[in-house]
Amino acid sequence: MENAQKVISELMANPINVGLLGLIVFLVYKIVRGRRPPVGLAPDPPLAKLKKQDFTLEQLREFDGTGAEGRVLLAVNGRVFDVTRGKNFYGPNGPYSVFAGRDASRGLAMFSVSEDVIREEYDDLQDLDSEQMERVREWEQQLSEKYDHVGKLLRPGEQATDYEVEEETTAAPDSTKSD
Ligand code: HEM
Structure with missing residues (x-):
């Protein structure tokens, strides 16, 4: 018990630790809050x-x-x-x-x-x-x-890749083939 108190007071003595702890609490809060679906609203369709x-x-x-x-x-x-x-x-x-x-x-x-x-x-x-x-x-x-x-x-x-051309040349069926 005394040890725990010592650890806590040592943690709190360093402003970097206090800052990091604050960041953790803030991010956890944002993540948990963000997970709750908005009341009365259906989720957006993909x-x-x-x-x-x-x-x-x-x-x-x-x-x-x-x-x-x-x-x-x-x-x-x-x-x-x-x-x-x-x-x-x-x-x-x-x-x-x-x-x-x-x-x-x-x-x-x-x-x-x-x-x-x-x-x-x-x-x-x-x-x-x-x-x-x-x-x-x-x-x-x-x-x-x-x-x-x-x-x-x-x-x-x-230059941006032209993916349509790329797909045509790699995935197009062979037009010379007849069946
Ligand atoms: C310091 C405290 C932090 C805590 C407690 C925390 C917590 C979490 C948790 C719980 C998740 C998973 C959520 C889920 O999959 O449902 C997550 C995901 C993530 N975290 Fe953090 N995080 C922290 C810091 C950071 C920082 C500093 C960054 C930025 C580099 C970061 C970037 C991410 C990213 C990119 C994801 C993935 C989200 C996704 O799946 O698209 N996190 N974090």
């Missing part, structure tokens, strides 16, 4: 799947959940995911809304939901160390298991 396409950083910004459709996209490690299903996390007022319509890689690498961590310009992540890059790849893997992959996040000057 949106139509987006056709495969690439995005510039500016184009991605449009999809922060505040648009008419309410769609939310985010990028991790150069891949864009449709995380609308996770709107409780990423939508306006969600605990991770800072990632909506953005490249979330650096925030995820640094385990930070601070607005300041995410860069306004294209982020090539070159300065991240191997541990941080590993974390980015783990998040990429985790999100890819849960959400639809829409396309690539384009580097400045990079």
Whole structure:
């Protein structure tokens, strides 16, 4: 009992601990509150799947959940995911809304939901160390298991892939064949 009190007072003596504890309480509150279905309202019907396409950083910004459709996209490690299903996390007022319509890689690498961590310009992540890059790849893997992959996040000057042409050339039936 005395020990527990000692641990608590030591924890509270350090302002970083108090700050982290505050962050934990805040995020848990946001997650728990976000899970409750709104009283008297049916959940929104799922949106139509987006056709495969690439995005510039500016184009991605449009999809922060505040648009008419309410769609939310985010990028991790150069891949864009449709995380609308996770709107409780990423939508306006969600605990991770800072990632909506953005490249979330650096925030995820640094385990930070601070607005300041995410860069306004294209982020090539070159300065991240191997541990941080590993974390980015783990998040990429985790999100890819849960959400639809829409396309690539384009580097400045990079051309968008024409996925329709790509699909036609790879998936079109052989028109020379007759049966
Ligand atoms: C410090 C206290 C934190 C707590 C207690 C916490 C708690 C949680 C919980 C419980 C979930 C799973 C919710 C579910 O699947 O139902 C979750 C998911 C998640 N957390 Fe945190 N989290 C914290 C910090 C952070 C930070 C700092 C970041 C940013 C890097 C972060 C990013 C995420 C992401 C991206 C998800 C996945 C959401 C999804 O499935 O789309 N968390 N968190």
